[in-house]
Amino acid sequence: MDVELVGHALSTLPEDDDHPYRTGPWQPQTSEWRADDLTVIGELPADLDGVYLRNTENPVHPAIAGKYHPFDGDGMVHVVGFRDGKAFYRNRFIRTDGFVAEQETKEPLWAGLAEPPSKSLRDGWGARGRLKDSSSTDVVVHAGVALSSFYQCGDIYRLDPLTLDTLGKSPWTPSQWGVSAHPKSDEHTGELLFFNYGKEAPYLHYGVVDADNHLGHYVDVPLPGPRLPHDMAYTENYAILNDCPLFWDPSLLEKGVHAARFHPEMPLRIGVIPRRGTTEQVRWFEAEATYVLHWVNAYEEGDEIVLDGFFQDDPEPQDRGDGSYYQRMFRFLALDRMQSRLHRWRLNLVTGAVREERLRDRVTEFGMINGSYGGRRNRYAYAATGVPSWFLFNGLVKHDLETGTDEHYAFGEGVYGSETAMAPRVGSTGEDDGYLVTLTTDMNENRSECLVFDARRVGDGPIARVRLPERISSGTHATWAAGSSIPGWRTADTMGHALRMES
Numbered sequence: 001m002d003v004e005l006v007g008h009a010l011s012t013l014p015e016d017d018d019h020p021y022r023t024g025p026w027q028p029q030t031s032e033w034r035a036d037d038l039t040v041i042g043e044l045p046a047d048l049d050g051v052y053l054r055n056t057e058n059p060v061h062p063a064i065a066g067k068y069h070p071f072d073g074d075g076m077v078h079v080v081g082f083r084d085g086k087a088f089y090r091n092r093f094i095r096t097d098g099f100v101a102e103q104e105t106k107e108p109l110w111a112g113l114a115e116p117p118s119k120s121l122r123d124g125w126g127a128r129g130r131l132k133d134s135s136s137t138d139v140v141v142h143a144g145v146a147l148s149s150f151y152q153c154g155d156i157y158r159l160d161p162l163t164l165d166t167l168g169k170s171p172w173t174p175s176q177w178g179v180s181a182h183p184k185s186d187e188h189t190g191e192l193l194f195f196n197y198g199k200e201a202p203y204l205h206y207g208v209v210d211a212d213n214h215l216g217h218y219v220d221v222p223l224p225g226p227r228l229p230h231d232m233a234y235t236e237n238y239a240i241l242n243d244c245p246l247f248w249d250p251s252l253l254e255k256g257v258h259a260a261r262f263h264p265e266m267p268l269r270i271g272v273i274p275r276r277g278t279t280e281q282v283r284w285f286e287a288e289a290t291y292v293l294h295w296v297n298a299y300e301e302g303d304e305i306v307l308d309g310f311f312q313d314d315p316e317p318q319d320r321g322d323g324s325y326y327q328r329m330f331r332f333l334a335l336d337r338m339q340s341r342l343h344r345w346r347l348n349l350v351t352g353a354v355r356e357e358r359l360r361d362r363v364t365e366f367g368m369i370n371g372s373y374g375g376r377r378n379r380y381a382y383a384a385t386g387v388p389s390w391f392l393f394n395g396l397v398k399h400d401l402e403t404g405t406d407e408h409y410a411f412g413e414g415v416y417g418s419e420t421a422m423a424p425r426v427g428s429t430g431e432d433d434g435y436l437v438t439l440t441t442d443m444n445e446n447r448s449e450c451l452v453f454d455a456r457r458v459g460d461g462p463i464a465r466v467r468l469p470e471r472i473s474s475g476t477h478a479t480w481a482a483g484s485s486i487p488g489w490r491t492a493d494t495m496g497h498a499l500r501m502e503s
């Protein structure tokens with residue numbers, strides 16, 4: 001393994017930190033590495049060709065008022081690239097305006113999600129305002145560039161998918177509103193579909209960025225009030241937005257308090273708009289009350305749109321456990337508390353009727369599919385299982401939606417995974433003809449690995465384990481991009497230099 005330390009961020013976190021989401025498997029990193037020819041246990045297939053990218057919060061300062069929320073940390077992206085049976089790794093902080101400013105001041109400048117916005121020392125970003133836009137939630141690849149995003153809305157930061165150098169902000173980002181996490185990169189059209197939300201009418205917008213990275217469409221999607229949508233979906237002809245009955249309590253909001261409350265008496269509303277449709281063309285479908293954090297996929301079938309996602313039985317779980325103040329405070333993030341289960345909504349475009357079906361009893365979330373099936377009928381979904389009471393993943397599941405069967409792999413006690421991406425094999429001939437890729441945080445061995453599974457034999461365990469230079473923080477959202485979608489992939493080295501033509 002050829003390893004080089006290429007950067008180091010200033011951290012002012014206390015040595016004796018006791019926050020459960022800044023210690024143990026969530027201990028943040030300060031180092032930035034470049035590592036080539038990584039040590040592999042097993043064998044990397046030569047037809048695994050492209051990059052696995054993972055974003056996640058990685059805090060370097062204490063919270064300004066002492067109440068760190070697990071989603072406050074600065075965004076750090078990791079990349080593991082696979083080429084010619086070898087792997088390379090890079091990790092970089094996203095050079096957001098907020099990260100750069102707090103590196104200069106050597107102290108926090110913005111209040112976090114569990115703190116009053118009035119504590120912020122500077123104006124900021126986000127749907128609720130006066131937050132730091134840490135671009136830490138999600139990462140996708142569009143037009144050959146990695147894009148990081150923040151779930152409370154902010155700028156879209158452009159990153160080189162090989163070096164992870166921050167290239168700047170997407171010029172099409174709507175000012176004032178920003179963009180929410182989970183824009184969708186449609187491999188078939190080259191478009192990027194996105195939404196944003198905020199506290200002012202119309203409360204929601206929907207947009208389309210063309211394959212040449214220009215804003216091609218942007219419309220109001222009026223809602224009855226401020227909402228907290230987290231994800232969207234799309235089919236070949238439609239984009240799918242949502243109005244979940246979990247939102248900031250309006251009476252508290254008037255006092256500047258942002259407290260999300262679930263309203264079981266209100267329906268889940270699913271908004272369907274033609275992909276280049278107008279505000280007037282949005283159609284709303286009503287379904288059973290829940291909060292949907294993540295959708296899996298959607299597609300058209302006859303008169304219906306089939307929409308798969310995770311239905312939460314308990315969108316506002318009350319804490320019933322013991323443990324430290326912070327353990328109790330953030331237990332609601334655990335999948336077993338939300339009770340998230342794979343669910344199907346069928347929206348009839350002719351009659352307006354909605355049919356719902358619970359697809360699984362097993363609690364999973366963070367579902368991924370073969371990206372080329374986005375908006376098309378998919379058979380498989382790959383999702384995470386959660387550690388009880390913790391926002392940590394302890395295994396992965398391959399859901400077969402045709403047979404109703406699952407394949408499961410557990411990482412083992414003390415080993416935590418990330419969102420698992422599906423990497424189609426070069427020359428892939430079927431939906432699950434490829435590999436599953438994830439990153440682990442192994443507390444037993446004090447190390448991190450990138451695991452590669454044969455997507456057709458998930459239960460057999462990884463076919464290769466790639467060692468990273470150091471143990472990384474546990475994390476969530478990830479994506480896969482084929483080498484063929486990255487400009488210069490065959491000729492660039494991991495420093496971003498076009499070194500040589502490969503024989």
Ligand SMILES: [Fe+2]
Pocket residue numbers: 137181182230293294477
């Ligand atoms: Fe998310």
